Amino acid sequence: MTDADDTTVRSDGGSEPPRRTVTIPDSIELPRLLDFYDLQDDEHTRISEFYDRLRDGSLSTTECRDCGDLQFPPRVMCPECTSDDLAYVSLPHDGTLFAFSAVRGSGPLGMTEDTPFVTSVVDLDGVDVKLSARIDGADYDDLSIGDPVTLEVVDIDGPTDQHRVFYRFRPRGDTA
Numbered sequence: 001m002t003d004a005d006d007t008t009v010r011s012d013g014g015s016e017p018p019r020r021t022v023t024i025p026d027s028i029e030l031p032r033l034l035d036f037y038d039l040q041d042d043e044h045t046r047i048s049e050f051y052d053r054l055r056d057g058s059l060s061t062t063e064c065r066d067c068g069d070l071q072f073p074p075r076v077m078c079p080e081c082t083s084d085d086l087a088y089v090s091l092p093h094d095g096t097l098f099a100f101s102a103v104r105g106s107g108p109l110g111m112t113e114d115t116p117f118v119t120s121v122v123d124l125d126g127v128d129v130k131l132s133a134r135i136d137g138a139d140y141d142d143l144s145i146g147d148p149v150t151l152e153v154v155d156i157d158g159p160t161d162q163h164r165v166f167y168r169f170r171p172r173g174d175t176a
């Protein structure tokens, strides 16, 4: 113990250490890697069929042909039985709000201008799938657990040449 203590005691020589100034830029160009959304073609993801179907207006996921397990998000291997014999199946576009919250500040990259916005867990009608999604077209105070919601396909503009899409939900009957 005393040996170790001895090694931590040293003189600073009585002189000031050198100093320098670093400047933080007003803005930082972010690398492509930090884009919130996947690259969606088959070169970059093994679930490109999910995005192809969503681009065509259909929400889908994978179902295991061996054990029948239905997964969301789509997989390339069944988490129940490890089979890779999976098939894409269409999912209902309607569901109900299972849970929701609001992002009031510090949104993720690409969404910093959107706050406040609502995030949720949507329980899809008629299937055992709950998924996490933003809710458009409603403020937090307007919503209640169990509210009916429906799929909204979001086209993502930039920063790649790919036509990318994602899914959100909005209150059912709201056509705005």
Ligand SMILES: [Zn+2]
Binding pocket: 064, 065, 066, 067, 068, 069, 078, 079, 080, 081, 082, 083
């Ligand atoms: Zn399976």
